[in-house]
Amino acid sequence: MEEFGKLEERVVLVGVQTGDNDNVEESLDELEELASTAGAVTVGKIIQNREAVHPGTYIGKGKIEEVRALVYAMDATGIICDDELSPAQLNNLERELDCKVMDRTLLILDIFAARAITSEGKIQVELAQLRYRAARLVGLRESLSRLGGGIGTRGPGEKKLETDRRLIRTRISALKQELSQVEKHRELIRSSRARGNMKTAAIVGYTNAGKSTLLNKLTGSDVLSEDKLFATLDPTTRLLNLKDGQQILLTDTVGFIRKLPTDLVESFKSTLDEVREADLLVHVVDISHPGFEEQIEVVNKTLAEIGGSGKPMILVFNKIDAYTYVAKAPDDLTPRTKENLTLEELMKTWMAKMEDNCLFISARERINIDELKNVVYQRVKELHVQKYPYNDFLYQTYEEEE
Numbered sequence: 001m002e003e004f005g006k007l008e009e010r011v012v013l014v015g016v017q018t019g020d021n022d023n024v025e026e027s028l029d030e031l032e033e034l035a036s037t038a039g040a041v042t043v044g045k046i047i048q049n050r051e052a053v054h055p056g057t058y059i060g061k062g063k064i065e066e067v068r069a070l071v072y073a074m075d076a077t078g079i080i081c082d083d084e085l086s087p088a089q090l091n092n093l094e095r096e097l098d099c100k101v102m103d104r105t106l107l108i109l110d111i112f113a114a115r116a117i118t119s120e121g122k123i124q125v126e127l128a129q130l131r132y133r134a135a136r137l138v139g140l141r142e143s144l145s146r147l148g149g150g151i152g153t154r155g156p157g158e159k160k161l162e163t164d165r166r167l168i169r170t171r172i173s174a175l176k177q178e179l180s181q182v183e184k185h186r187e188l189i190r191s192s193r194a195r196g197n198m199k200t201a202a203i204v205g206y207t208n209a210g211k212s213t214l215l216n217k218l219t220g221s222d223v224l225s226e227d228k229l230f231a232t233l234d235p236t237t238r239l240l241n242l243k244d245g246q247q248i249l250l251t252d253t254v255g256f257i258r259k260l261p262t263d264l265v266e267s268f269k270s271t272l273d274e275v276r277e278a279d280l281l282v283h284v285v286d287i288s289h290p291g292f293e294e295q296i297e298v299v300n301k302t303l304a305e306i307g308g309s310g311k312p313m314i315l316v317f318n319k320i321d322a323y324t325y326v327a328k329a330p331d332d333l334t335p336r337t338k339e340n341l342t343l344e345e346l347m348k349t350w351m352a353k354m355e356d357n358c359l360f361i362s363a364r365e366r367i368n369i370d371e372l373k374n375v376v377y378q379r380v381k382e383l384h385v386q387k388y389p390y391n392d393f394l395y396q397t398y399e400e401e402e
Helices: 024-037 061-073 087-097 104-115 119-134 137-144 165-195 211-219 262-267 269-276 292-305 343-353 369-387
Strands: 009-017 040-049 078-081 100-103 200-205 236-241 247-252 280-286 313-318 358-360
Touching: 009 024, 009 061, 024 040, 024 104, 040 061, 061 078, 061 087, 078 087, 078 104, 087 100, 100 104, 104 119, 104 262, 119 165, 119 262, 119 269, 165 269, 200 211, 200 269, 200 292, 211 236, 211 247, 211 280, 211 369, 262 269, 280 292, 280 369, 313 343, 313 369, 343 358, 358 369
Parallel strands: 009 040, 009 078, 078 100, 200 247, 200 280, 280 313, 313 358
Antiparallel strands: 236 247
């Protein structure tokens, strides 16, 4: 799939298994999907078991030889490491392998650069790119120039990235000023909402969990929703009409992913404020994904890192229409695993675990959408009563925001 251009890159994915809790195989599968989104074809994968990543070269010397041989055998144009590389690791690997060297952070930033639509989104992505590349200017210049394009060379700051550190620092300063104006504008909007007692909810979740589709089904809007990673970068707010004439502002936010780049989190502060300032979170989970439980953990961890944990939350398992399981043969006496659970069994397990505080829906097929709206109504009513115990449950009407 070559979404972003005609140049086909053939890449080898490299990961390091440092403990029993790391699921590097699944992480590399996700990295392959990210690479495909950016237009690259994965031609090989290599995992090294180590107590810790090598501080100088990410992987050990023996593994470097193995990677070099695979790159040559598969006619690969470069490698993508599953973690963020330090400047030293990037330079040393590039010198040892004599090919284009990339990491997960560079890849995610590249996808964000292609997805950014609004001026705010473009500013945030360019700022993250420049912060990342400023420390890696020399190594990146050598590595990215090998193909003259492809992953790592796209985005709003494309032509500026070959400048020296002084110019990059100047550009970062200018972008920060532009972003501060955006943040002031967002703060004015939030203050206006607060004065009118208008409650807000933010849809959060792992990337490609179906957040934008859910926003569309709940509000009747037509926000872009595609079956791809990071289809939505810019937050979109719509008015959700509830029963008894009540209303709430519902915001679709950027999806989370494991190993979310620090520079990206920092640059998207104004966007993530929509999550931090929300009265209610709607956590959407793709229950059809084999690793949905780990994705829940990643989202909860990310929420804690950005200051969004501890808020009232509705856990929504989406895509029940796409859920599949592996039925066991009658004579199979091995213990059942989660892959053997029917949807009904999985629902019972999670309902008990969450004390019935979760819902199972299909946004695409509109299954249980009205039930979700009723739950949102009840939760918002509870929040209002907690804050204004002697006031009627009434809201002012607000216009939708882009």
